[in-house]
Structures are given as C-alpha cells and as structure tokens.
Amino acid sequence: MIIIRKIALATAVVSTAVAVGFLMQRDADRSAPLQSATPVEETVLSLDTGGDGADLDLQDIILTSASDPGPLAGKGRAVAAPTVAPRMTHPSAERSDTAPAPIEAPDVSRADCPVTMEAVTRPGAMVRLDLHAPCQPLDRVTFHHEGMTFTEVLDANGAIRVDVPALQVDAVFIAALPNGEGAITAAEVPALKFLDRAVLQWSGIGGFEMHALEYGADFNTDGHIWSGHTASPGAAERGRGGFLTLLGDDALLTSNLAQVYTYPSATARAAGEVDLSIEVEVTRTNCTDVLKATSLQTSPTGKIVKQAMQVPMPGCDAVGDFLVLNNPANDLKLASN
Template sequence: MLPKGKILTAVGTLLAAFAIGYAMQGGAVAARIDPADENLGQTPSLASGVPLPPAALVVEAPALIKESPLLRVAALEQNHLSPAAISDALQASDDSMCPVSLKAVSMADAMVGLTIAAPCAADQTVTFTHAGLQFSALLDASGDLFLAVPALEKSARFEATLASGAQVETSLDVFTIDTYSRVVLQWIGEAHLQLHAFENGAEFGTVGHIWSEAPSEPTRARASHSGYMIELGSEIAPQAAHSQIYSFPVDWAKTETHVALVVEAEVTQATCGRQIGGKIFEIAPFAPTKGQSFFVDMPDCHAIGDFIQLKNIIPELKIASN
C-alpha cells in the first residue's frame, strides 16, 4: 500500500496509446455389409441333394446399426479423411455430451450479470474478455460461475474461454453505459498492481480514497456521490488475467469532481529485478476509449517490500456537476 516501505519513483517505459481490441469464437452412418460372398452364387441344398424350396431362399435384410462416435470415425477413416476431420467428428460428439453455456443479464449501475455453466469443466479456469477487458476466474465443483461485471460498451459482447480451448459468447445492450466514467487497470501474472483513485484531493486512507482495500460499492457510492472499485480475477494460475475497474457515475455528481489516479506496484520476490507491465484505459460517455500499455523495470530484490508509484499514467478525471 502507498504509505508502507519506501516509495520509489518509477522510471518505466510508457508505450504509445493502444487501440482497445475486441477479443475474440453428419448424417447417420449405416453399417456397410459387403454382399460379395463366394457362396452366394450357389443354390443351397439339403444333405440328401434335394434343392431347397424357393421359400427357403428368403434372406432377412441386415438391420442398421445404431450410430455411435466410434462408427462415425470408422466411416471417416474408410473414406480416407484427414486426421483433422476425424478430430472434428470426435469434437462434435464431445460438444453434444459436454455443452457449455454463457448467459448475460442487465443489472443496475451499468453492470452485467454473467452465468457460465460447463458441467465437464468443474474446478477449471475460465478467462473472460469484453471490450478490451480481460480477467480469469475459477469454475466451482459443478462447473458453474456467476459474476457481476462492469459494462464497457453499450452493445456489450462477452466471451468465455475454458482451459480446454472451448469458447462461448453472449451479448446484450446496456442502455445506462453513458452515465458512467470507468478506468480499467489490468495485467497478467504476478505483477500485483493496484489502482488508487483520490477524489477531490483525498489523502491515503481518508474519505475519497478508493482502492481494492476500500472499494466502496454502488449503493454507498450513489448515496455519497462518489466512485467505487471492482476487482476481477484471482490467483489461480501463473498467467491468470487480473483487472481493477474504478467507476464514477457522472449523473450523480452534485459538484464538479476531480479524480487523481495512481498505479502502484509492490516489489515482491516474484517481481524484483525484472520487468512488469500492464494496461490502463478510460471509458467515458460519448468519448473514444483512450489509454496505454506500460512497462516498469523493478528494483533488485534488496528492495522487496518497497512500492513503485506511476503517477500521471492517465489524466485526471474531471466530472462536471449535474
């Protein structure tokens, strides 16, 4: 946190503004029985040499064998299809047995409720993307998960990617998006970045200092005409994606509000002596998205416990009164 340890000035490499990308997704087989048999051309007879009556020549037609993934693959092999085609056939069978669904519902405060169900992916990692936002999460023992996510665009599209590579997506309209200014900080792995918002000159730990350990929440923020912080992502894998989103509802401000934004990085055993990086961008009503990628050379490991501050990495927010 900001007051602990020695505060260092970051001499990082700030990259040019980046464009926010948008990530992002046989018929039944009959058993073929070869009619060519060397005995079919001979007339059957009894042991006494007397030919069988015509009625005895009736042969029952073979029944179709119930379709299965194995038969489908066998048929593909007989037709000399590529291994990729065979893999696709097996995947189609797997998809029908292990469906994955992603549903989205509109919530208050320009939030979206996401529900993913993947019964064959219990306790596995899932990564979500939305309008440049990226974060990882862990499915529960049933393969289910619900999350409330701040929307970053009016026509909002969300995509979920499982550890297996399976992808699902969903979309909906968020009509209240233009009532919010939002700032997103995100990173991959062990950088452990922190976004701090200081509203109207607030000091560390005082009213108006919003961060992950004092995040506020939409209802309280609405009553106090201030912002709130939401953190997405968890320590579930070395390359897990993390995001922190600061939101300020522009239609709540009774007076002009100024918000200074600071990014902080702690020097840890995992980050000392190496370069870390992240992205930060702002979503404002009726304005283009703006932001940048950044990289910071962390001090050597003798500085473990100290903090790097990146000030002015994104311009101060100025929110007019309503």
C-alpha cells in the same frame, strides 16, 4: 517508519505524453487475448537505479500508508466439438485367437455438456454473467470484453457467476475455456453513458494496485477507493462516490487480473476531481523483472483509450518498497449536477 528514496528516472514516451512519478516507500503496517480495435498507445517506463540520470525529488509528494436489475440481455451460444461415435465389439462377433477390441465409453462431454452463458444487466452499468460448462468442473475460464481480460475458475459443477463492469453500451462478452470451447453473449447497458471507467489489467504475479482519491481525499479515508475499500455500485447510483471492481482469481500463478474503477461523472453531486494512480509493490517474485500492464479508459464519445506500460523493477534489496505511477490514466474532472 516510511523511508523516502530518490531514484533516477528516464521516461520514453511513444505517441503520447504521460506524466509519471515514481515513489518508493516502506511501511511495516501495509498489507492471448482478444485484441481491441482501439489503437494502443505504448508508454515505456525505464527505471535506472544506478545511472547518471537526474534524481527525481520526491519531497513534495504526499506519502501514503497502506493500510434494480434489468431484463435478460442475451442468451449464450454454445460452442461444442462434434460428438465422437463410440466403437463397440458386438457380443455375437466371431471368436478368434486374438483378444477382442476393448469397449470404448461414449464421449458425452461434447453432445451432452454444451457450454452456455447468459447476461443480465445490473445496477451501476454492471453485467452479471452466468457461465455453465458442466463437463469441465474446476477448470479455468478466461473472459474477454472490449480489450479487458480476466481469468476465473469454475466451481465443482462447472459453473461461475461474475459481475463485470460494461465498457460499451452494446456490450459483448466472450468466455474461453482451455480446450477451445467457449460461449458468447451480449447485453445493452444504457446506464454506462452516465459513468466514467478506468481499467488496470495485468497477467501473472505483478503486485499492481489502483488507487482513486475522490475530491482531494487522503489515503485510508472514505474517499480513498482501492482493493482495501472498494465501496459499492449503490453509492455511484446516488451520485455520491465511485467503486472498484476486482476481476480474476489471484490464486492462479498465470491468471489475468483486472481492477476497474467506476465514477458517476454525469450525476456527481459536487464538482471536483478524482486523482488516479497505480502502485506496484516490490516483492521477491517481481524484483529485477520488467512488469507489463495495460490501462483502459472510457470516454464520453464511447471510444476506449488503451495504453500499454512496461515497468522495470528495482533489485531485490528494495523488497517491501512501493513504486507509484502518477497519472498513468487521466484524472477525472467532475462537474456538479
């Protein structure tokens, strides 16, 4: 059963006006980074569950229940620390009363293990990154691209392959490892000119979720794109619908995570709108906290609009409820082609 609650809402907007609605519902069936040159528009959302603010009437809100590759674009440039020469005791050294200095093993982790990354363009304006750091197996790696940041884990061979939605036609990607090493690569992605993209990203245990309702679709239908129904770039290439990309390893406690929604706005086969919203689940780990997230949105001019958000969470008696932020990103208005 879904329970509707009214909550007092105070919203402070700096530099931009954003329509934000909060919906709390319960449903037993529902399962530092590189800085962008784009100015950040700060939107602070303040939630007051016991003050004198006016109640937000949620009766009119629809309740939801959860329920051909391109050429190689560029080679990565290895970033490696200088080799440390080994110090060894020569066998013919004169004996003394003191014990000989221990033999130190050569440091091969720098000279023989360069960190490299390559990029290949893929359908849907995606870029496939292949990172190799053979002397750092199972280590964390953080990827950076146009203000978007996400953290993954290398496999037992110190390698990882990840498909990333490009946010610029001339796309540059950076991989950073905890020891200071890293790699950089680039790719040209002309197909991005036919797409719109919206990014939601956060760090740590946030419980954020992006939802896209295409052409007035209801929740849990084919037109509802979210982590439970991501769709694929193939539909976007045919102009039939969008898709969602999930980035980052959510098994890490301090991971950077991102969700990227893509829609082929320039090749859409029908006119209409895509309604975007962000949902936050209240959990034992985030109740009473102030959660932070960032949204990025591409535009036809190539500029990336960036917006920072702070979401104060309700008390732990609301665990299992959801907050829905309406229109934290611009809805997509589509013309038929």
